[in-house]
Amino acid sequence: MKLVDEFRDRSIAQKIIRKIREFDFTKVNLMEVCGTHTMVIFKNGLKGMLPENVNLLSGPGCPVCVTSQEDIDKAIDLAKNRNVIIATFGDMVRVPGTDSSLEEEKGNGADVRVIYSPSEALKIAKQNSAKSVIFLAVGFETTSPLIAASLLDARKEKIENFFIFSSHKVIPPVMKALLDSKEVKIDGFICPGHVSVIIGGNAYRFIAEKYNAPCVITGFEPLDVLQSIYMLLKQIEENRAEVEIEYFRAVHPQGNRIAQELISEVFELCDVRWRGLGTIPKSGRGLKKEFSDFDAEKEFRPKIKKSKENPDCACGEVLRGVKRPTQCKLFRRICSPEKPHGPCMVSSEGTCAAYYKYG
């Protein structure tokens, strides 16, 4: 048992799809909030297997994609400092800012290093004590506790040249913002599995109870996604709106308490700006006062001109589920993974990249 192959059985998939086809709806919109789900759906061709009345919408679930242009520009400005090493997850490097990108700055001599884990960033700081290492802390609830753990390690080991640029985001408030805007009709949510490992199923209860929107927390294998779609349709058919956990082999109603404690020891909720969605109250995480000596923004005060996005880029609408990438003027014509004009085409789990590769 490797906990992977068994969840990809083609004959069971076909049987679940048959059950999905039996539902008699005119049209339902289900939103997958997580970018990793978007990739699973596209990579396995699940969209094409579903009946026409079941429409999957991709939401604001790619952390790099939802990072505001201001934050991208600030990260680029921080990289220009020759006493700084930028440590970042790979997807951030090619995101176009207003005038440049981290990749372009790297070409100009900036020290930008792609890492796999925040603990690697800490290691770089230890090995380069004459320089300041800034970790670009982009991510959702899944990633925030790891970064909190690394900051606590840095404090314990008295590493003084380690900083973070905090652009953490929180998922339930953005789901609420999408429902409040009423811009798109969302009949149910395929809730992010690994965010939910941390925050637990209970974190979505207000969505089910106040907004009457069914939620199913979903694993990342094709059968998980199909089973969750079936569970959502069943809730809709029976007029229920509940939080169900399909991914119960890893997700519990209360989430991971240790991880939650790590987050709340280091971070506090703050209002932040999301690409395409504007400022959403209490949807971000900033460093608590006690940890402000790790705050790259306070230490290095990045200066930016007025940030501008390409006016033809539809990333904002794509992130809200209002437009499909194919409805963007730039898509495929001048915007491609080789020459991306917006973050949804850069990120390996961006919706535009998924449509480009598999659509």
Place this chain on the structure above:
Amino acid sequence: MCLAIPARILRIEGNLALVDMAGVKREADIRMVSNVRVGEYILIHAGFAIEKIAKKDAQETLRLFREIA
């Protein structure tokens, strides 16, 4: 970016574990999961274990797939 992969624990030393992640051996920080043992499965995200995977629950999930299908 919220990618996490199941891995089997091969060895534990304090807060660190050596794990087998789809055939690749890696080190993972296990401070966020309590009471884990060698042979058990954990979910690894960016070098950290974020949760245990209960084998019994994985089997139950597979049974549920077959049940609805």
